[in-house]
Amino acid sequence: MFGFVRKLGRRPAAPPRTVAYRPRDxxxxxxxxxxxxxxxxxxxxxxxxxxxxxxxxxxxxxxHIHADRxxxxxxxLRRAFDDLCRARDAARIDLELWLGAEYFxxxxxxxAARSGELLAFGPDRYVLFEAPTGPTVPVLxxxxxxxxxxxxxxxxxxxxxxxxxxRTDEGWEVLEDLRAAGVRFQVNRTVGRVNVxxxxxxxxxxxxxxxxxxxxxxxxxxxxxTADGRPDPHPVPAPATLPAAGAP
Ligand SMILES: [Fe+2]
Numbered sequence: 752m753f754g755f756v757r758k759l760g761r762r763p764a765a766p767p768r769t770v771a772y773r774p775r776d777x778x779x780x781x782x783x784x785x786x787x788x789x790x791x792x793x794x795x796x797x798x799x800x801x802x803x804x805x806x807x808x809x810x811x812x813x814x815h816i817h818a819d820r821x822x823x824x825x826x827x828l829r830r831a832f833d834d835l836c837r838a839r840d841a842a843r844i845d846l847e848l849w850l851g852a853e854y855f856x857x858x859x860x861x862x863a864a865r866s867g868e869l870l871a872f873g874p875d876r877y878v879l880f881e882a883p884t885g886p887t888v889p890v891l892x893x894x895x896x897x898x899x900x901x902x903x904x905x906x907x908x909x910x911x912x913x914x915x916x917x918r919t920d921e922g923w924e925v926l927e928d929l930r931a932a933g934v935r936f937q938v939n940r941t942v943g944r945v946n947v948x949x950x951x952x953x954x955x956x957x958x959x960x961x962x963x964x965x966x967x968x969x970x971x972x973x974x975x976x977t978a979d980g981r982p983d984p985h986p987v988p989a990p991a992t993l994p995a996a997g998a999p
Contacts (some may be wrong), residue, residue: 769941770948770957770969774808777872777937778853778879778909778970782831785823786815787982788974792838797976799844805971809847811872813879817855825870828852849873853909854880856891864898871904877968878902879937881909888916888925896932906934910972911960912946912953913939926965935967936960942979 780788781798789795802810812835814828815821832850839846851872854860860880863869871878878899882889899906908929916922926936938957941947948958960966973980 770938770946770961770966772805772807772940772971773969774806775873775968776802776807776810776971776973777851777877777907777968778813778939779810779973780812780814780853781810781848781973782812782814782828782835785827785831786817786821788814792834794976795835796838796842796844798973799839799842799846801976802971802973803844803846807846807971809849809873811849811851811877811879811970813851813853813872815855816852816860816870818857818859820855823852825852825868828870851877851879854878856880856882856889856895858891861891861895861898864895864902867902869902869904875905875907875935876903877907877935878904879907879909882914882916884913884915886915886919888922892925892929896929896934900932906932907968908934908936909970910939911936911965912956915952918952918956923959930965936965937968937970938966939972940969945979 779798779802780786781795783789783791783795789798799810812832814823814831816823828850832848836848839848849872850870852870854863869878880895882892896906911917914922917926938960939946944950945953946957947954948961949955971980974982
């Protein structure tokens with residue numbers, strides 16, 4: 752259990768204003784040239800430095816594996832990971848790196864889960880995967896989780912706060928089923944006014960997840976060495992503009 756969840760349990764009337772970043776970052780696009788994350792070696796190193804300065808001690812490199820948009824293979828990611836480790840050593844950045852991927856929930860992922868040819872990382876052998884964000888519960892969710900449950904891995908659903916399908920009563924029941932099936936949940940950390948618990952659709956989702964104790968990992972989902980870390984940077988308002996903790 753995380754410190755901020757325990758804190759919430761002791762003081763339920765004063766929810767935290769941010770989702771605290773953790774020393775272990777399970778979601779970052781730090782391999783360069785493979786997806787919409789880091790574009791160059793220098794950019795990747797700047798991102799590692801940023802995460803290190805932010806308190807990370809371990810970062811999982813989780814490039815997209817998405818049959819339509821980023822048709823990466825585990826082998827390609829392994830080679831890029833070796834390059835990143837060498838670059839980190841040369842730059843003397845004190846950060847442990849793990850190799851994973853952010854799998855998109857498609858037929859190719861279900862096939863990979865069935866065959867067991869998956870990139871799993873960390874002591875829990877996480878397999879990070881993302882689902883479509885639209886309003887409909889993804890049809891492949893059942894098949895993928897069933898296949899993963901037969902492997903010695905732990906499914907980790909990426910940025911759960913983003914899914915519109917999960918915000919409905921039906922979606923909440925699906926999340927409950929996923930928990931029962933052993934799926935763990937990752938949310939993206941608070942950046943500026945984004946993902947503030949209780950604020951906006953994503954923030955309200957995070958608040959509900961916190962209330963249930965269903966947040967297992969917090970990731971940066973960092974794509975660029977910028978304040979908001981997104982592929983297409985946009986200005987992030989200063990945290991000072993946030994509403995006070997507990998404000999409506
Ligand atoms: Fe991501």
